[in-house]
Amino acid sequence: METVLDNLDDVGLAFAYTVLLFVIAGVLSLVFGTLLAAARVGPIAVLSKATAVYVSMIRNTPLIIVLIFFRIAGPKIGLKFNFVDVTIGDVRLNNLFTACVIGLTVYTSTFVCEALRSGVNAVPLGQAEAARAIGLPFAGVMREVILPQAFRASVPPLASVQIALLKNTTVAGALGVFEAFARMRTLTNKNAGDRIEIFLTFAVIFVILVEVVSFAAHRLERRWRVA
């Protein structure tokens, strides 16, 4: 345990980056994914088709390629994020960090879109028919009947997507953000003899983080469940 205890500050800092990547990209992906889902299930055929193509393309691209695009190819076409430079204590949020957040957001939002769409699809047909039959207009059908149920149905898949995002933040570590994965790699590199402890420490912290998100999602799911 010595190696980890000696570098406790670094490990803490690394997980601060991990959590920041997760929270920022998580919120952004929820917002952006909702917009995508709206375009996807909306009545305008062109938008719906275009979104479908976009979503399936991004979904089938490996995350690391998306990140390489924003991190390495982006600057070649003027996609730099140099205007971002925030320092909070030891945490420095620079253009690298921003590029990775944008990449994670672009990638995750397509999965959010699919999760929300599956939620809408999970609402039984009869619900919409019944709402229409009692004379609700389209907005009423959506607001009073479909969306509340669709939202509840998409909580578990959304939770899965966000947990995957938490694990995917490690990919940012392979591209220069000094978060948990990158820190683990340097520590292991310097203290190869202690690799098992180092791995177990980082792995267990990840398991705990995942369990926290999973627990929160479970609570929300239970609170919002109808009957």
Added chain:
Amino acid sequence: MSSAVLFDAPGPKTVARHRIYTLLAALGLLGVLAFVVWKLYSEDQLTYAKWEPFITPRYLNALLEGLLTTLQMAFTAVLGAVVVGVLLGVGKLSEHGWVRWPSWAVVEFFRAVPVLLLMIFVFYSYGISRGDSGAYWSVVIALMLYNGAVLAEIFRAGVLAVPKGQAEAAYAIGMRKTQVMQIVLLPQAVKIMLPAIISQCVVALKDTSLGYAVAAPGLTIVGTRIYTSFQNQVPTVIVIAAMYIAVNFLLTLLATYLQHRLVGEKSPLDVTNVANMQGGANTGGAI
């Protein structure tokens, strides 16, 4: 739910309005496309020199070889994962606590730990002194463990999805537990699970690209080599992404075909969705 029920059949006014929206949306999308092309053009990304590697046989060969290695890695990893998955999945269904709990713990652990951590650990424990093949096997072993844990859940759900009467009937004619599992339950479960397994192949294929972190051979590394020598980052990323998309698309088509062929329209297995989401129900996945 089909959108036909969400929306009323539009009247003449709505049709006119939708026409305007469609026009605006189309114009907007065309505008975005035009902007992208213009941006690429104005940043000199569309010049012949930047794209030349992708019509040069030597580099095309390298790319195809990379793709082949990637496919090999994914395939080996999935084969291993199926073995690990069956063992753990059956273990989780065991009647003996001392088999069930460890299986459960192992599955939960490997599902919650990011593949990259696993990969780098295997790399430093095993691969580092073995050059290219070491990196190759580090990726394969990490993916095998991770996907095995995910498949264990799929197998468990698949076995549980086989109608109860099947196992009861098998017991009634005097089969033993192992026989019931091997002769009656698993063959039927595999049929239900095949689409989910293929979907998991897509995940494994995408995750092989993480081998970038340990410089494992494969499509992504070939790509990085091409763009470091030609400084054509943008075209390379586009080409590599297109190759991944094409292969994954074919795999998805295969999964859909098998779904129709083996399971039918109804999808009795929830895990199919779970696998598409690339992870377990609540421990998430590797999207």
